[in-house]
Amino acid sequence: MNRKTTPLRLSLVLAALLAVGACATPAKQSDELTIYAAGPRFGSHVIVADFEAVQRVDGASILVPKPAVPKVAESRVGVDVGTDAMTLHFQHAWYASLRLESDAPLDLRAYVPDGVLAFDLNVEDLAQGGVSFKVGCGEYCERQVPFLVPARAMAGKGRQPLVLSMRCFAHDGDDFSAVTKPFTLDGSGSGRVEIAHVRFLKTGTPNAACPDYKTQSVTPEMLNQSWSIKGWGPRHEAKKAEAARRKAAGEKTGIVFIGDSITEGWEKSGAPVWQRYYGKHNALGLGFGGDHTENVLWRLQHGALDGLDPKVVVLMAGTNNTGDRHENPVTTAAGVRRNIEEVRQRLPNASILLLAIFPRDAKPDSELRRINDEVNKILAGFDDGKRIHFLDINQTFLAADGTLSREVMPDLLHLNEQSYEAWARAMEPTLQRLMEN
Incomplete structure (x- = not known):
């Protein structure tokens, strides 16, 4: 080994290692940040939960396990994992949740407030249920958009693109610099809802409305x-x-x-x-x-x-x-x-x-x-x-x-x-x- 070049090589190795570590949070200037497409991205993993238990999803379809003495014995919450999408299914559920969690916090500031959250949504059945969407906004902070009525109108129409303004999720004072829960699909009652290709975009045209939190x-x-x-x-x-x-x-x-x-x-x-x-x-x-x-x-x-x-x-x-x-x-x-x-x-x-x-x-x-x-x-x-x-x-x-x-x-x-x-x-x-x- 050439001793004179060793420091340079070490610097290059160190830079490469830092780059690998940093890839969990993509560069702020990226126009698109895809967090789910045929599986979670950027160190994220999938969580499914009901009112009483939480289960990590590792590429398989599962039901949330019931405790020995459940509070809602008839409820069932689970997820089916496909090649490019996940389906949250729930019956008689007080609360059902399918969310992405990131081990390395994501910096979403480039997409707030003028960007959009975009994903494909397929409402297979929601006659007796409801859904909402959440985006994390820092530690102990999530913002929710209720979607029961429009989601029921989408039932049976197949996979459709849904685009929501990030203004739906951003309140004054929120800090999107370190988000560990970038996306959540919540359900209640009974239903079956598929999501795919979840991403944040710097620009986009919303095709769904949301309440103004200042006047709601x-x-x-x-x-x-x-x-x-x-x-x-x-x-x-x-x-x-x-x-x-x-x-x-x-x-x-x-x-x-x-x-x-x-x-x-x-x-x-x-x-x-x-x-x-x-x-x-x-x-x-x-x-x-x-x-x-x-x-x-x-x-x-x-x-x-x-x-x-x-x-x-x-x-x-x-x-x-x-x-x-x-x-x-x-x-x-x-x-x-x-x-x-x-x-x-x-x-x-x-x-x-x-x-x-x-x-x-x-x-x-x-x-x-x-x-x-x-x-x-x-x-x-x-x-x-x-x-x-x-x-x-x-x-x-x-x-x-x-x-x-x-x-x-x-x-x-x-x-x-x-x-x-x-x-x-x-x-x-x-x-x-x-x-x-």
Whole structure:
């Protein structure tokens, strides 16, 4: 070996090794970054998951294994791997997921916000299911685009190209420099959906729309979830019919509760407590499981309050904006404000008792708890001392150290009968004062 050339050769070898290591994250100037085509690219691997388990996919078709005592015994989630595509199939699933994860984080900044996410989609069956797409935006950050309605319209039409603007996935402040979950296909209910040729492009023309995250919480929309789409509309019509019946019968509705599944729970585990506290007021519950602020707004604008003239409206909404979208507290609060405005317009004689969004998650420093706390700080400023009255009873549910117990909320979100009793007791002094005004 020529000693004089050894340092040069070593430099060349070192440069080559660095280049090999760097290939996991392609050069930023690349116009196209393909992350799946006949298999995952750039050090990525495929993960399939359901509500209870996660399974790595190594080139074979698999079912997610069931635990010894499954929470959803009838659910089945799996993936079929073909030569150039993967098919996520799921039955009776609360949650099904097929995602690409990268061992070496990918730098997607060149494709945000003006680029696109493109892939081929074949909806084989989705009559009883729904899907959404996610792109990672840094550590503990993913952005989701719901796609239930358009995906069902694609069913049975074969493989079709789908192009989504990266603006659908990019929020102010997101960091796409080190993304470990570049693409996820999520499903729920029952369905069979194939994806192929997943890639990011610097330029492209989107052929599908997505919500504007800055205005989504204040833009009225029906709730379109696979588990709710059949029942949400009929429930809305049934509630309208009940309000009309009360009006025709001359029955006074003293209190109206408006909200999401936590409010709907008054008709389930909270029913005995409801009767003891609110039966005498002929109260009406307008809680709908899964509702975001924009879904509440849609109901209010489509007759939910017609024929009613209550003394008090109890309003709590926003925790699904947090849980489903990890939404900015400012936009969630704007959605609540929009609901308040709609109630005030339609029920000008009513006082509004605006409740702080209840705590969720076990620990006080969890992300979702933190977001809800920030929303509540904004909501407190809506209290005008006249028609809008803010009430925070969250300490009722928490231990001294701020933790939330499953004895209080079994899933760390929804209440049991004892917790509805605690809610009613904590709210009663304020509610009675407003009822007497």
